[in-house]
Amino acid sequence: MSARLPVPPAIAAEIEAGALFAISHSGGKDSQAMTILLCEVVPPEQIVVVHAPLGRVEWPGTLRHIERTAEGLPLILAHARTELLDVVRRRGRWPTPGIRQCTSDLKRGPITREVRRYLHARPQHGLRVVSCMGMRADESARRAKQAPLKPNARNSVAGRHWLDWLPIHHLTEAEVFETIAAAGQRPHWVYRAGMSRCSCSFCIMASRDDLRRAAQLRPKLAAEYVALEEEIGHTLSPSRVPLRRLFEA
Structure with missing residues (x-):
């Protein structure tokens, strides 16, 4: 296993149990590095990449970048039912760092919905899922306080066993770019x-x-x-x- 990606015992047990590892991929450097490192420790048949398209406000070429750098892995799209600018116009306010409806409504909610659908259609995973996200401790004081691994009680229903994991929480920005370069890839x-x-x-x-x-x-x-x-x-x-x-x- 990669020395750059410590695998907690609970994650090793999920790999052994055949759990689905759902990678939330924005197209950014952290998602890309996380995908590279996860592919070193998790069998490809246990991985799915999930992207929440953001419509007009997304950077052009993002989906193509994900497809190119995560080639060989299944990719599902988690479309929101509306777009950011429509939400802002209706509410009369932008989201804020403290109240991030853009994350909950346009990313986290749709991604959770599509991961549930994907999981329930594939009984080989035993209704076990590890949701992988690319947040890192050195991005902010708030993210530094996040637990790298925790059970998700809200999604552990209907027979599901759901963990939230931040595999690269320990990496620095420099290490993220180094990981991408070492894999022979380029960032967005x-x-x-x-x-x-x-x-x-x-x-x-x-x-x-x-x-x-x-x-x-x-x-x-x-x-x-x-x-x-x-x-x-x-x-x-x-x-x-x-x-x-x-x-x-």
């Missing part, structure tokens, strides 16, 4: 274009520099965000500086 193009994150093109967690660079890369979408901010009187920027001022600066 947005990193080479100057972005530090690969999520929504304009993310509620983004820095000022990332928001400005995203506006340069996607000016038409930037104009739509500015117009929506002014329509509802609420900005998505974590600094609370309206996007129009931020982009003009």
